[in-house]
Amino acid sequence: MKYEIQPTLPPPSSMIGVVGWLRKNLFNGPTNSVATIVVGYFLISFLVPTIQWIFIDSDWVGTSRDACTSGGACWVFIANRLDQFLYGFYPETEHWRPQLAFIIMIGSIIWLVLPQTPKKGLVAILLLVVYPIIAYFLLYGDVFGLPQVETHLWGGLTLTLVLAVVGIVASLPLGIVLALGRQSDMPIVKSVCVTFIEIWRGVPLITVLFMASVMLPLFFPEGMSFDKLLRALIGITLFQSAYMAEVIRGGLQAIPKGQYEAADALGLGYWQKMILVIMPQALKLMIPGIVNTFIALFKDTSLVLIIGLFDVLAIGQAANQDPDWIGYSTESYLFIALLFWVFCFSMSRYSQHLEKKLHTGHGNRA
Amino acid sequence: MNHSHATDKLMVELRDLNKWYGEFHVLKNINLEVKQGEKIVICGPSGSGKSTMIRCINHLEEHQKGDIIVNDIPLNEDIKNIEAIRKDVGMVFQHFNLFPHLTVLENCVLAPIWVKKMPRKEAEAQAMELLERVKIPDQALKYPGQLSGGQQQRVAIARSLCMNPDVMLFDEPTSALDPEMIKEVLDVMIELANEGMTMLCVTHEMGFAKTVADRVIFMDGGQIVEENEPHEFFNNPQHERTQLFLSQILQH
Ligand SMILES: Nc1ncnc2c1ncn2[C@@H]1O[C@H](COP(=O)(O)OP(=O)(O)O)[C@@H](O)[C@H]1O
Ligand SMILES: [Mg+2]
Numbered sequence: 001m002k003y004e005i006q007p008t009l010p011p012p013s014s015m016i017g018v019v020g021w022l023r024k025n026l027f028n029g030p031t032n033s034v035a036t037i038v039v040g041y042f043l044i045s046f047l048v049p050t051i052q053w054i055f056i057d058s059d060w061v062g063t064s065r066d067a068c069t070s071g072g073a074c075w076v077f078i079a080n081r082l083d084q085f086l087y088g089f090y091p092e093t094e095h096w097r098p099q100l101a102f103i104i105m106i107g108s109i110i111w112l113v114l115p116q117t118p119k120k121g122l123v124a125i126l127l128l129v130v131y132p133i134i135a136y137f138l139l140y141g142d143v144f145g146l147p148q149v150e151t152h153l154w155g156g157l158t159l160t161l162v163l164a165v166v167g168i169v170a171s172l173p174l175g176i177v178l179a180l181g182r183q184s185d186m187p188i189v190k191s192v193c194v195t196f197i198e199i200w201r202g203v204p205l206i207t208v209l210f211m212a213s214v215m216l217p218l219f220f221p222e223g224m225s226f227d228k229l230l231r232a233l234i235g236i237t238l239f240q241s242a243y244m245a246e247v248i249r250g251g252l253q254a255i256p257k258g259q260y261e262a263a264d265a266l267g268l269g270y271w272q273k274m275i276l277v278i279m280p281q282a283l284k285l286m287i288p289g290i291v292n293t294f295i296a297l298f299k300d301t302s303l304v305l306i307i308g309l310f311d312v313l314a315i316g317q318a319a320n321q322d323p324d325w326i327g328y329s330t331e332s333y334l335f336i337a338l339l340f341w342v343f344c345f346s347m348s349r350y351s352q353h354l355e356k357k358l359h360t361g362h363g364n365r366a
Numbered sequence: 367m368n369h370s371h372a373t374d375k376l377m378v379e380l381r382d383l384n385k386w387y388g389e390f391h392v393l394k395n396i397n398l399e400v401k402q403g404e405k406i407v408i409c410g411p412s413g414s415g416k417s418t419m420i421r422c423i424n425h426l427e428e429h430q431k432g433d434i435i436v437n438d439i440p441l442n443e444d445i446k447n448i449e450a451i452r453k454d455v456g457m458v459f460q461h462f463n464l465f466p467h468l469t470v471l472e473n474c475v476l477a478p479i480w481v482k483k484m485p486r487k488e489a490e491a492q493a494m495e496l497l498e499r500v501k502i503p504d505q506a507l508k509y510p511g512q513l514s515g516g517q518q519q520r521v522a523i524a525r526s527l528c529m530n531p532d533v534m535l536f537d538e539p540t541s542a543l544d545p546e547m548i549k550e551v552l553d554v555m556i557e558l559a560n561e562g563m564t565m566l567c568v569t570h571e572m573g574f575a576k577t578v579a580d581r582v583i584f585m586d587g588g589q590i591v592e593e594n595e596p597h598e599f600f601n602n603p604q605h606e607r608t609q610l611f612l613s614q615i616l617q618h
Contacts (some may be wrong), residue, residue, distance in 0.1 A: 258459060259463060261459070262459065262463035262464070264452065267449060268477060276480065280464065
């Protein structure tokens with residue numbers, strides 16, 4: 001047989017273009033075509049009125065419910081309450097403080113996400129270690145001439161973010177320590193960690209929060225008051241660190257034994273081995289699990305409303321009770337859902353971005 | 367054929383070494399003395415305890431009875447001694463075990479910087495020198511996953527040498543490699559042997575054994591069955607078990 005170089009041809013026309021795409025993905029055989037039409041019908045009959053309600057028939061400007069006459073969503077309600085949704089009862093003249101804290105946080109996160117910015121490691125450490133301290137003094141005040149704002153005034157999205165950020169920043173290192181402890185050769189360390197993890201994992205967060213707010217004070221001497229927010233933060237952090245520990249343990253188990261042995265053979269000590277060799281590889285594998293835990297934590301923060309803290313959901317519920325605005329709870333729940341979704345979706349996207357970035361071209365797992 | 371570098375100083379001593387995995391007696395009364403500069407090749411059927419024996423020397427495995435003395439340091443419960451021995455003993459594994467998240471250069475400078483507290487500049491200069499010796503200085507900034515098996519194993523050798531070890535342990539360094547890459551790794555090992563390194567190699571590369579070994583050790587069932595200089599070992603094996611093993615291995 002004679003060998004000759006074959007020409008490269010374009011794909012047949014039924015595979016390309018809009019028609020090709022429709023054919024291949026939506027009308028590929030009679031069953032698919034029927035399914036496409038049925039699903040399409042329901043989607044349209046649901047989406048059209050919803051979009052109409054949210055965007056077209058809705059009212060956006062005004063100062064009272066009298067402005068809502070179009071029959072659609074009454075966003076005037078949200079607009080009038082926006083400050084409460086965002087800051088709770090934080091004094092209006094001091095709103096710039098949570099705003100500044102938020103801007104610093106978002107700014108450093110954008111810094112970390114953008115591909116070209118220098119000194120990412122330094123920024124990450126500042127964000128995880130220094131930022132929480134700055135944010136605390138900024139929000140609480142009582143230093144540098146900032147008036148004090150008691151934590152019971154904190155609320156809305158600000159409080160939700162405080163709970164989530166503190167929970168995330170504190171539960172990760174605690175989770176790492178617990179996971180390492182669970183792997184330890186020392187029986188006492190190991191059993192303490194296992195017990196801790198299993199107790200917290202076996203209790204619903206609601207119970208933890210009740211215990212933190214009702215039972216914890218019983219163990220303290222009389223008259224010693226202990227900030228309610230702080231108690232909730234401790235409860236959430238301990239609860240989440242148990243989950244984090246299990247995610248991290250999974251990642252550690254995926255690292256081949258040879259990596260531990262090579263580090264041992266080179267004379268690295270236990271902490272050097274863990275910090276320089278094992279953790280960097282394990283964290284890479286754990287990113288999806290860790291972010292899942294973060295997302296769960298972020299949403300779980302809304303449970304604090306049952307111990308009387310006014311996170312964004314609690315603020316929404318309070319607003320719904322306002323006699324001037326009765327009947328607009330759909331709008332407030334939708335708005336709250338949107339807020340949660342924006343943050344959770346961003347976290348999810350960021351984790352995908354990190355995963356992609358960290359998995360470039362060096363996947364040797366021997 | 368090969369001129370020995372052996373001095374009188376004992377580098378590794380195993381005395382009545384015994385080890386169990388649970389009930390399983392994996393090493394039985396192993397006695398072995400390795401002098402400074404000596405090259406020992408260890409062979410034997412799979413499961414005979416070769417890896418376990420050399421992994422005891424740097425305490426990757428714990429032994430239950432007998433003594434191990436490396437470079438005059440007794441290997442015991444004292445963590446200081448274990449650390450000291452690991453600084454003196456380099457090890458090369460079958461599956462390389464490079465750190466995949468670090469570049470070749472970072473793999474090489476990690477232990478010198480963190481264990482020996484060497485300044486980074488100095489560690490990098492030394493690493494580049496050693497990468498040149500294993501003939502891959504141009505790969506220094508790549509990640510292990512981007513290299514071939516033979517290149518990875520040479521990096522692993524360089525990484526061990528960066529700690530300036532007195533003894534090198536090799537556990538089947540070429541058996542995970544494609545045939546065309548075996549030679550490049552053996553060449554590096556032969557060069558190392560010619561420079562006078564004390565070496566214990568578990569390998570079935572009999573050509574290598576004939577070229578560099580001062581002694582060949584045959585293990586079976588957790589025991590040292592036979593021990594001889596290479597010429598005698600290959601041409602005049604004493605035990606039936608050794609003869610059988612050699613006939614199987616030399617067939618190919
Ligand atoms: N961690 C372990 N637990 C139990 N048995 C083991 C373990 N490692 C090795 N063994 C057993 O010990 C014996 C010797 O193993 P090894 O030293 O790896 O042999 P070789 O390297 O000569 O092939 C084998 O029978 C193996 O199954
Ligand atoms: Mg082996």
